[in-house]
Amino acid sequence: MKRVAIVQSNYIPWKGYFDMIAAVDEFILYDDMQYTRRDWRNRNQIKTPQGVQWLTVPVRVKGRYDQKINETEIDSDTPWAGNHWKALTQNYRRAPHFEEIAAWLAPFYEEKSFVLLSDLNRSLISEICGYLGIKTRITSSSDYVLADGKTERLADLCAQAGGATYISGPAAKDYVDESIFQNAGIELQWFEYAGYPEYPQQWGEFTHGVTILDLLFNCGKSSAQYMKYVAS
Numbered sequence: 001m002k003r004v005a006i007v008q009s010n011y012i013p014w015k016g017y018f019d020m021i022a023a024v025d026e027f028i029l030y031d032d033m034q035y036t037r038r039d040w041r042n043r044n045q046i047k048t049p050q051g052v053q054w055l056t057v058p059v060r061v062k063g064r065y066d067q068k069i070n071e072t073e074i075d076s077d078t079p080w081a082g083n084h085w086k087a088l089t090q091n092y093r094r095a096p097h098f099e100e101i102a103a104w105l106a107p108f109y110e111e112k113s114f115v116l117l118s119d120l121n122r123s124l125i126s127e128i129c130g131y132l133g134i135k136t137r138i139t140s141s142s143d144y145v146l147a148d149g150k151t152e153r154l155a156d157l158c159a160q161a162g163g164a165t166y167i168s169g170p171a172a173k174d175y176v177d178e179s180i181f182q183n184a185g186i187e188l189q190w191f192e193y194a195g196y197p198e199y200p201q202q203w204g205e206f207t208h209g210v211t212i213l214d215l216l217f218n219c220g221k222s223s224a225q226y227m228k229y230v231a232s
Contacts, residue, residue, distance in 0.1 A: 004163030005191075006030045006141065006154055008069060009121035010040040011057055012128075012211040015227055016193045020169070021125075022134045022229035023191065026161050029125075031070035031118045032141045037061060041069055042117055044211040047203045048091045052210065055084050059117055070118040070142060085109035088213065095202060097220030101213070104131065128212060132223065132230050151177040155184045167191050199226040 003024040009031050010017060021027045035041060043056040058075035061067070074080075085106060092098050104127060114120040118140075126138060139161070147156040154176070158166045165187040168176060173190065181188040198206045199219050215223045224230040 001164045002026065002162050003165045003167055004028065004158045004161050005167040006157055007169065008033055008041060009118055009125065010044065011042050011117075011121055012044045012055070012124055012213055013040065014044070014209055015196070015212045015215055015223075018125075018128065018132060018134065018212055019193075019227050019229045020167065020191050021129060021136050021138070022132070022227070022231075024136055024167050026137045026139060026163065028144075028157060028161065029118070029122060029138065029140045032068055032146060035059075035061070035064075035067050035069045035072045035117075041072070041121070045207075045209065046087065046091055047201065047207060047210055047214055048087075049203050051204075052207060053087065053091075055087060055211075056080075057084075057117060057120065070116065070140070072117045074114055074117055074120065076113075076115075081109040091203075092213075092217040095217035096200075098217050100220055101131075101216050105213070128216070131216070132227075134230060149180075150175060151180045155180050155186055158186055159184055165189055169193075196228070197226055199223075 004026050005020050005024045006028040007020065007030055009029045042059050043054050045052045045054055058078045058080050060073045060075050108124060129136065141157060144157055144160045147153045154166065163186060166181060167189050169191050170193070178188055196208055199215060201214065201218055215226060219226060
């Protein structure tokens with residue numbers, strides 16, 4: 001009874017994103033979708049003494065109104081990688097597990113180079129999954145034939161992947177036609193993000209929605225204790 005999720009790639013996503021990966025057998029990065037500005041595709045939040053701060057990967061969007069996520073190029077003319085690592089270092093260097101995480105994370109900012117946003121996102125997602133021990137197969141929607149129709153495409157991708165169950169985030173309730181999954185013989189389940197416990201976190205009032213790096217820097221290999229589907 002294979003379980004499949006289909007989600008657009010995000011930049012250093014929050015812990016709920018990785019819980020969804022851990023909850024399925026195959027996680028399809030849905031990067032054939034149109035790139036949307038001021039979204040989670042190229043940015044995320046960290047905690048600082050001054051409050052939540054955005055880390056944004058600059059991308060080339062001028063005149064490219066219909067480009068897909070997997071066509072979106074990183075603007076290499078800006079020193080974004082160095083700035084992001086500087087911000088992470090300044091705000092998490094005193095976290096208990098900073099050095100451990102920095103050993104494998106720093107090269108993404110100091111040594112590696114990416115042209116496409118999708119490649120950066122997927123590489124970081126895969127590296128974080130490896131650290132957390134998540135064994136889920138990660139693929140891309142471009143590996144499959146894409147059908148027409150919003151819900152039809154999701155159901156067909158799930159079927160092509162051999163999925164018997166499709167796991168969807170709750171926000172999709174606004175547009176997913178459940179009958180299409182029923183007609184395809186695929187069970188539709190809604191993922192629940194509520195009920196996460198708080199973990200030891202720096203800088204004031206606890207915030208759940210920041211990047212998972214916040215959890216990793218603060219809790220290291222104990223991070224799974226504060227997640228739902230990642231094995232401790």
